[in-house]
Amino acid sequence: MTLPSSQFPDLRNRGVLITGGGSGIGSALVEAFARQGCRVAIVDIAAEPSRALCEKVAAQTGQAPHFIQADLRQVDAVRAAADEALAGLGSVDILVNNAARDDRQALEAVTEESWDESLSVNLRHLFFMCQAIAPHMRRQGGGSIINFSSIAFMLNMPDIPAYSTAKAGIVGLTKSLAGKLGPDNIRVNAVLPGMIVTERQRRLWLTEESIARMQERQCLKRMLVAEDLVGPCLFLASDCSAAMTAQTMIIDGGVF
Ligand SMILES: NC(=O)c1ccc[n+]([C@@H]2O[C@H](COP(=O)([O-])OP(=O)(O)OC[C@H]3O[C@@H](n4cnc5c(N)ncnc54)[C@H](O)[C@@H]3O)[C@@H](O)[C@H]2O)c1
Numbered sequence: 001m002t003l004p005s006s007q008f009p010d011l012r013n014r015g016v017l018i019t020g021g022g023s024g025i026g027s028a029l030v031e032a033f034a035r036q037g038c039r040v041a042i043v044d045i046a047a048e049p050s051r052a053l054c055e056k057v058a059a060q061t062g063q064a065p066h067f068i069q070a071d072l073r074q075v076d077a078v079r080a081a082a083d084e085a086l087a088g089l090g091s092v093d094i095l096v097n098n099a100a101r102d103d104r105q106a107l108e109a110v111t112e113e114s115w116d117e118s119l120s121v122n123l124r125h126l127f128f129m130c131q132a133i134a135p136h137m138r139r140q141g142g143g144s145i146i147n148f149s150s151i152a153f154m155l156n157m158p159d160i161p162a163y164s165t166a167k168a169g170i171v172g173l174t175k176s177l178a179g180k181l182g183p184d185n186i187r188v189n190a191v192l193p194g195m196i197v198t199e200r201q202r203r204l205w206l207t208e209e210s211i212a213r214m215q216e217r218q219c220l221k222r223m224l225v226a227e228d229l230v231g232p233c234l235f236l237a238s239d240c241s242a243a244m245t246a247q248t249m250i251i252d253g254g255v256f
Contacts, residue, residue: 001227003032008238012037015089016237017082019043019072019129020099021065022050024198025148028226029096029233030065031057036234040065041085041092043072044099072099072125073117082132091140094237095133097126098148100166104159104205118162123169130177134186142185144237147174149190151252167192171248178246187245189236194252197223219254 016033020026021042027049034040034057042065044050050067058064066088070081086092101121105114126147137143149171153164171190178188195214197206215221232251235241 001225003028003035003227004231004234006231006234008036008234008240010239011094011234011237013039014093014237015039015041015085015091016094016096017041017043017085017089017092017129017133018096018098019081019125021096022046022053022067024200025193025196025226025229026096026098027053028230029098031060032227032230032234033094033237034061034063034065037061038094039063039089041068041089042066043068043070043081043085045069045071072129073120075124075128078125078128079132082129086133086136092133092136093140093143095129095137095143095145096148096233096237097129097145099125100148100163102150102152102160102163102205105162106159107161110161115162119166119169122163122166123173126170127173127177130173130181130188134177134181134184137186138181138184143187144241145177145181145186145188146233146236147188147190149174149192149248151192151194151250151255155255174248175246182245187236187241189241189245190248191229191232191236192248192250192252193229194218194224194250194255196226196228198226214255215253217255218252219256222253224251224253 022044153168174190
C-alpha cells in the first residue's frame with residue numbers, strides 16, 4: 001500500500017517528534033509527515049533502521065529527519081531526547097508517542113521485573129515525553145499530541161497482561177492530559193490500531209491463519225498495514241481536528 005496522497009497544507013514546516021519512528025507504523029508516519037513538508041525528529045532505540053529511513057526520506061524530500069537514539073525505558077533518556085528534538089527542530093508542534101513492545105507474557109511467568117519492564121516501554125515514557133514537551137507547546141500557543149494505544153486491551157487477549165494494562169492506561173493518560181493541557185490549546189488524543197501487519201508482527205506473532213481469522217472479524221475484509229494509520233494521524237495533527245481532544249480513534253477495519 002502506498003501513502004495517502006492527501007495534503008494538509010497547515011502542516012507544512014511544523015515540527016513533529018515521533019517516538020519509535022524507525023520501523024513499523026512509526027516509519028510510515030515519519031515518511032508521511034516529511035512529505036507534508038514537516039520537520040521530523042525520530043526517537044528510537046534501533047539505530048540501523050532509523051538511519052536507513054532517514055536516508056530514504058532525505059532522497060525523497062531533500063530533508064533528512066533528525067534521528068535521536070534513545071532507550072525510552074529510561075526517564076532521563078526521554079528528557080534528553082525531548083531536549084535534543086527541541087534543539088534540532090527548533091519547535092515541536094506535534095508529538096506522536098508511538099514506541100512500544102508487545103512482548104508476550106504467560107501469567108505464571110510474569111515477575112516484578114518483567115511487569116515493570118513492560119510498563120516502562122509501553123506506558124511510562126508517554127507521560128514523561130508529554131511532561132517534557134508540554135511547556136514548550138504551551139509557550140508557543142498550542143500543539144497536538146497523539147498517543148498510540150491499541151484495541152488489544154478490549155479483546156480479552158490472554159498473553160499480554162502488562163501490555164494490555166499499559167494500552168488501557170494510555171487512554172486514561174490521554175484524557176487526563178487533555179483536561180490539563182486543553183486551556184493551553186494543546187490537544188491530546190489516542191489512536192487504537194487493530195491488527196496492523198508490519199514486518200515485526202509477521203516475524204514474531206502472525207501467521208496466514210491468524211491474519212485470515214482477524215479479517216473475518218473485520219467489517220473491511222482486507223489486511224491493515226502501517227500506511228492505514230497515516231490519514232488518521234495527519235488529521236489529528238492538523239488544524240482539521242482543532243476542536244477534537246480527549247478522544248480515542250479506533251482504526252481496526254471495524255472489528256466485531
Ligand atoms: N502492529 C499492530 O498490529 C499494532 C496494533 C495495535 C497497536 N499498535 C501500536 O502501534 C505502535 C507501533 O506499533 P508497531 O507495530 O509499528 O511496532 P514496531 O515494533 O514495528 O515499532 C516500534 C518501534 O519502537 C521502537 N522501540 C521499542 N522499544 C524502544 C525503546 N525502549 N526506546 C525507544 N524506541 C523503542 C522500536 O525500535 C521500533 O522502531 C505501538 O504503540 C503499538 O503498541 C500496533
